[in-house]
Amino acid sequence: MAKKVHIPIQLIIEHRAIAHLFKTKVYDWIRDQKVALISGSGKTRKVTEEIIDVISGQASAIQVMTCEDNTLDTINELERKVLEDTPDMIFGVGGGKALDVSKVVGTRSNVPVVLFPTAISSDAICSPVAVIKMLNKSTSIGVKMPQGVVIDLDILASCPPRLMSAGIGDLLSNKSALFDWDLAHRAGKEEMNTFARLMANNAVDSFLNVLNREEVDPSRLMKTAAESLIMSGIAMSIAGSSRPCSGSEHLISHAMDYHCGAKALHGEQVAIGVLFAQHLQGKREKVERLLPYYEKLSLPTHYEDLGYTREEMLRAVRKAPSMRNRYTIFNEFELTDETIDKMLDEVYPDHARNRYQLTGSSAG
Numbered sequence: 001m002a003k004k005v006h007i008p009i010q011l012i013i014e015h016r017a018i019a020h021l022f023k024t025k026v027y028d029w030i031r032d033q034k035v036a037l038i039s040g041s042g043k044t045r046k047v048t049e050e051i052i053d054v055i056s057g058q059a060s061a062i063q064v065m066t067c068e069d070n071t072l073d074t075i076n077e078l079e080r081k082v083l084e085d086t087p088d089m090i091f092g093v094g095g096g097k098a099l100d101v102s103k104v105v106g107t108r109s110n111v112p113v114v115l116f117p118t119a120i121s122s123d124a125i126c127s128p129v130a131v132i133k134m135l136n137k138s139t140s141i142g143v144k145m146p147q148g149v150v151i152d153l154d155i156l157a158s159c160p161p162r163l164m165s166a167g168i169g170d171l172l173s174n175k176s177a178l179f180d181w182d183l184a185h186r187a188g189k190e191e192m193n194t195f196a197r198l199m200a201n202n203a204v205d206s207f208l209n210v211l212n213r214e215e216v217d218p219s220r221l222m223k224t225a226a227e228s229l230i231m232s233g234i235a236m237s238i239a240g241s242s243r244p245c246s247g248s249e250h251l252i253s254h255a256m257d258y259h260c261g262a263k264a265l266h267g268e269q270v271a272i273g274v275l276f277a278q279h280l281q282g283k284r285e286k287v288e289r290l291l292p293y294y295e296k297l298s299l300p301t302h303y304e305d306l307g308y309t310r311e312e313m314l315r316a317v318r319k320a321p322s323m324r325n326r327y328t329i330f331n332e333f334e335l336t337d338e339t340i341d342k343m344l345d346e347v348y349p350d351h352a353r354n355r356y357q358l359t360g361s362s363a364g
Contacts, residue, residue: 006237007234033060038090047116061087088111089147096131113146119167122267128237140242162268166267172271252272253266255317264300276317280330318340
């Protein structure tokens with residue numbers, strides 16, 4: 001039986017994408033329509049002003065709201081403002097938090113959303129999932145996919161390298177996540193959507209193919225990373241869950257958030273989790289090792305570079321299996337503290353320290 005899948009109607013990834021917005025279908029959508037912009041703070045405000053300059057002659061009314069954080073209180077307040085004078089479309093502008101909040105507000109108020117990412121630090125740029133804070137804890141909830149995504153490569157190029165690293169960390173995790181999904185399927189725990197699996201795997205391979213070229217064009221690599229993260233989001237929409245892009249490595253990151261203070265960006269923590277997950281997965285069968293790519297991309301290879309202690313990392317791995325009712329490689333082993341402690345030495349050796357700098361974390 002065919003399944004109805006929601007994906008964006010318009011995807012624009014180019015240099016000067018905002019300046020050229022008037023040439024696109026997105027511009028046609030807002031003719032004589034009311035537009036609400038949900039914008040991150042900081043540098044994102046400048047991007048928001050650029051968008052307003054372009055659409056001011058096309059939209060009938062423009063309302064600008066600031067997203068300070070991704071808490072439920074902020075979401076409720078923004079939804080109240082939207083419902084007081086319901087717009088025809090919401091433009092979400094900013095980093096992961098602003099995009100997630102825009103998706104939640106759009107879903108709850110039944111208003112279509114177009115996203116304008118100012119960074120690609122995770123696959124939040126186009127996914128049916130949003131991360132919000134409830135009772136000071138991060139929680140993933142289902143949302144409608146955006147109607148369109150507009151990515152200005154000139155804006156991405158000006159972002160701190162750390163944000164790009166986090167996005168690539170989130171992208172590479174598809175490999176370990178798909179291993180876990182295969183494992184769950186063989187164990188009879190979950191159905192496998194082979195099309196979603198193919199898309200999530202191809203998203204990573206497309207990026208790695210560009211990375212493996214003799215001469216790597218940074219602009220091309222950035223564009224491919226954005227395209228691949230969007231493909232990952234669509235894979236999740238096809239699967240009806242985050243399974244194609246979230247496995248044991250994400251459970252480790254969630255445990256780092258819940259039990260160790262959430263000291264780094266999501267994608268950075270996931271990148272660290274991938275290394276442990278693949279180490280464990282390699283004990284069951286041959287896996288595609290990603291560490292050589294970490295070194296080429298300057299991704300974090302040691303938890304201490306993200307501000308975590310050995311005790312915290314041990315706790316994160318120990319708590320990871322309980323973070324979600326999801327069958328992963330963790331279900332194949334009985335891991336004692338002693339075993340985990342030994343594995344930490346194997347996965348994160350001393351020489352892997354001091355290769356990554358925690359600077360430039362604001363996504364606007």
